[in-house]
Amino acid sequence: MSVLRTLAAFSLAASSIIATAPFTAAQSTDEDELLNLPTSAENIAAGLEADAYASGLLAYVWGYPLVRMERVARTYSDVPDPKPATSYRAPVNRIGWATSLATPDAKDMPTANNDTLYLSAVVDLGKEPYILHVPDTADRYYVVDVFDMWQNLEHYIGRRTTGTEAGDFALVPPGWEGALPAGITRLDVQTDKVWLWGRLRVSQGEPMEPLMKLQQGFTLRPLSQRDNKDFVAAPETLPKMPDTAGDPLGFYKQLAFALKSNAVPPQDAALFGQFARFGLTEQGFDDSKLTQPQRDALIRALKDGPKVAVSALSSAGTERNGWSWVRGLDDFGYMYPLRTLVAGPYLGGQGEKEAMYPLRSTDSKGEQLDGSKKYVIRFGKAPPVDAFWSLTVYNAADKMLIENPIQRYKLGADTQGLKVNADGSFEVPLQASKPDGDNAANWLPAPAGPFYIILRLYQPKDEVLSGNYDLPQIDPFQ
Incomplete structure (x- = not known):
């Protein structure tokens, strides 16, 4: 029997039940959509599609960190030959x-x-x-x-x-x-x-x-x-994850694979149980019973999932003077979108007592930072930290460091020749071309196109944690 014929049969049976059931005035309310919705094959099919989208979206936001970490475990234990000096990979x-x-x-x-x-x-x-x-x-x-x-x-x-x-x-x-x-x-x-x-x-x-x-x-x-100083761990290769090439639902297969060796946390058991409705269980991911609309909904969920993660910057973040950052990177709780965001482009981020990472992608006018313009960052004083601080520029597209003629990839507490005024204030030219003038020594090179910056504060003092430190403004200039 086809899926639509099955749905039609279910609809007919449900209609007969409704026809013989008592219907009271208390149930008759224009505001309750469910009480007035026909159990038609069309509505059931639409509901299955909507449920697949909602459940699939939540499964992505919840499960992405596990998939990402299993991928990283394999990537970071795959050592290139020769190994670059900047690489930290190891068996x-x-x-x-x-x-x-x-x-x-x-x-x-x-x-x-x-x-x-x-x-x-x-x-x-x-x-x-x-x-x-x-x-x-x-x-x-x-x-x-x-x-x-x-x-x-x-x-x-x-x-x-x-x-x-x-x-x-x-x-x-x-x-x-x-x-x-x-x-x-x-x-x-x-x-x-x-x-x-x-x-x-x-x-x-x-x-x-x-x-x-x-x-x-x-x-x-x-x-x-422990006491064998000559010990070297024997070579070990982690099992390969499922190949997702050409498979639009491959993420769910990788999530099912990762769950085989990582038990669902007890506090997430009820949440995980919901995913069985689209075929994801502890036994794996079975998509054989999905309708095409359900498949399409799951694919759409995987496309929208990253957007939900990025939205955590707004829902879980703090913004002050144009800078955004989030707290609680060592205690996500049920903030699954934030955990997913950190596991992705901000992998390895730490809690605010260890380090804070204010991020900025706009100037004082609210416009995107772009290397076609010139900016100045005005610090009233150096950030108060118990360790050190730095300011780093990244390409907006690939989130990588910026190539530049002076090979300066950050400016910070240890920058040699940093010009600081008698009152402790200083200005940082932020632009693609080398600046002129008294503050040229403080130049932080920018790329030709869109970029963002991160102010790293290692072991920030209470003045930073409490919000009493004024983060610097970024002003455009000609």
């Missing part, structure tokens, strides 16, 4: 370090900073905990974030939270009940894989050799090999 269960600051050629990470050397490690905890040892960094800023596979930032290890003395930290998977040796800090995580994402401060112009030696002091070993 599974090994630490990878960048040995050079990011440049426009570094394409792994959108919105990469030009302040720190990145660390990355994809850790499989399926057999036992792993021990991360960190060396004494002598108060040098560093942080290692522990992300689960849902892009939840579960733990910070670093200057702000655990200090900069040497230490050992155990990454403990769900359900592990063993004992840890004395002196090891236990960090329980919610998934059997985690992603370690670290940053090590580099001041402009300082030699890299001592930093590379410091990097070697960060080690990662399974608990059973």
Whole structure:
């Protein structure tokens, strides 16, 4: 029997029930659309399509971080040969370090900073905990974030939270009940894989050799090999994710694949149960029973999902003096659109106490920042932070750093030759061409086309967190 014939039969049966059921005045209300809606085949088909769209859209916004993290786990453990100095890729269960600051050629990470050397490690905890040892960094800023596979930032290890003395930290998977040796800090995580994402401060112009030696002091070993200094994790390749080429519903197949090794969080069980109506369950994604309108609705949901994520900048963000930023990047709660946005173009973002990331794409007139114009950024004083700050420009299209003739990819607390006035104020020319005048030393190069900027504030002080610090204005000029 065809789907439409089945719907017609259902409609006829429903109509007969309605015809014999009592109908009271209390039920007869012009405002209640459901009470007056015929159970026709047409309405049922439209309802299935609408339900597929709504459920599919929610599934994308909820599930994208898991898919993204599983993709990243495979990408960041696929080490190129030769490995670029800006790359932090490493095999599974090994630490990878960048040995050079990011440049426009570094394409792994959108919105990469030009302040720190990145660390990355994809850790499989399926057999036992792993021990991360960190060396004494002598108060040098560093942080290692522990992300689960849902892009939840579960733990910070670093200057702000655990200090900069040497230490050992155990990454403990769900359900592990063993004992840890004395002196090891236990960090329980919610998934059997985690992603370690670290940053090590580099001041402009300082030699890299001592930093590379410091990097070697960060080690990662399974608990059973904790004291084996010669241990090197055996090669491990993660199972391939489903190929989505040419498959407009491929995302749902990848989500179903990711759920095989990442249990639905208990607090999301009821939400996940709704997705069975379009074929997504713990057993996988079965699209064999979908009508064409349902398929079309799911495809449309996947196109609109990214827009819902981007809208989180408005619904979850704060705007002040033209700058936008969001709080709670280490505690998303039920803000699924925000979690998806961060997992995408802002992967690895941290909570506001560790770092704040005010973002701006418009000038003081509300117009898009564009390299065809010239701007000046006026700081009343340097941002108040306990670590350091920087201002970075990115192409609007690909979210990458800007190539420029002086190879300056950011301006910050360590910029050599930065001209600051006697009262602590300073101005930053923001334009594509080299400026003239007294503030030329403060030039921050911009691209030829649309761009945006991020003001990074590492370990911001209370003046920033409370909103009492006046973020700088960006004014166009000729």
